[in-house]
Amino acid sequence: MNKRQNGYPEMDFSYFPGCSLATTAAESNQSLMQAAQAMGFNLLELPDWNCCGSSSAQTMCRNLSLGMAARNLSLAPPDRPLVAMCPRCLHYLRSAQKCLQQAPLTRRELEERWGRPINVEGEVIHFMEVLVRHGLDRLQAGARRSLKGLRFVPYYGCTLFRPPRLKNESYFEGEMENILASLGAEPITHALMYRCCGSFLSATDPEIVTPLVNEIIDSAAAAGADCLVTACAMCQLNLEIRRTGKTRIPVLHFSETLALALGADDYEKWFVRHIVDPRPIITKLVQAA
Amino acid sequence: MSALTLQPASAPAAIAAAGPRPSFLEEVRERSGTEFSLCYQCQACANGCPFVSAMDYRPNQVLRLVQFGMREEVLQCKTIWVCVGCHTCSSQCPMAIDLAALMDTLRLLAVEQGVPVGKPNIIDFHEEVLRSLEKYGRAHKLGIMLGYKRQTGGWLQDLDVGLKMLAKRKLELFPSRVKAGGEIADLFRCYWRESR
Ligand code: SF4
């Protein structure tokens, strides 16, 4: 996959992987890197980034939560947008920006402590937004495999779909369908697309989460889907580890679907990390082609 | 103060009750940025909440408790801990009340005021995550899981899922850490100061 083969200029973005993509969901990270590269997007990892704070810091201490997110902002060069893939990380990074814009004293105090400016004006966006704004042509030009015949449920989960405090920001309802449909896939939207995956309750109280996850998976099966596609690594994990029903439907990362369409050939490397084997999807795509 | 003794017998109770009430209301209103007096108890929030069956009060009832100024009742309830902040309620409320922000605020107040926690295993989990973040600057999930199980004694519960994740290399054995550890430690100083 040659970076320049489609004649589009390369674009640089700072990239915040977050804890899930760096570990549990390494397959999402690997496929994202491939997809981005194939479209001429350079995702430059934020040097020495730390956890965004997550719901745990948010729950226990506001200053800690703000500080953790703010440190990441202080590592982001001002001349390019900061891109995240995890909707929760995105949410906390953006919330911190808003908060620091309104609290110049806190901002100055942190800046003095770290001896560097905090990027409070720069754009913090989800990779989906990079795609929608700059990538649709690149995606078409770079597509090597058709996703024709792939029936997928676009599973947004909760956070990418409009947290009210950030409602003036763009949100992504419908975009996953548009993007993947342009590659030939067939969106199935009469399933539980926005139902929360259970978040941390999956770790603390699995018995609460299991029936809900089963409902989500069953709704996808009843609608005749081959797979669910999600842009959130935590959703992907919860949907895989908490399902107990008979239905086995693979849950793909959004980035994996993109990388597949863009011709990545090392998908076996990511697929072995799935708990529900996604290989039947490839068989189906090959048969359809 | 002698004027007080001239009040009818029922008044002191009324005065005492009126004391803390507005301050709790105002505090919650101000910190959550949410105007919850608009609620007319339609229950759309509770009907949409995926986790309502694990709650002791439905989200609209929590809101009502706040309106009534029932600080202890509400800060000690399970609901605020079960709530994951998915915003389903907030996006369904016809009065645009941000219940998720309300829940957020109530959790923080419960932590700050050190009240008995309605769902202790959840706060244990959050603390385990923070221990990992303080040590490494990033979440080390295997460490968090082991630490959490040690605390709650649930070693066997969920063992199969843990093993599956290990087999798929979804749980890294070794944590990745932030190089500037001092900057992270520094951020945690406020946390220990404020929460202990
Ligand atoms: S949906 Fe809104 S108005 Fe209806 S009960 Fe809940 S908070 Fe009140």
Ligand code: SF4
């Ligand atoms: S934000 Fe909390 S209360 Fe509201 S729907 Fe989600 S879990 Fe339920």
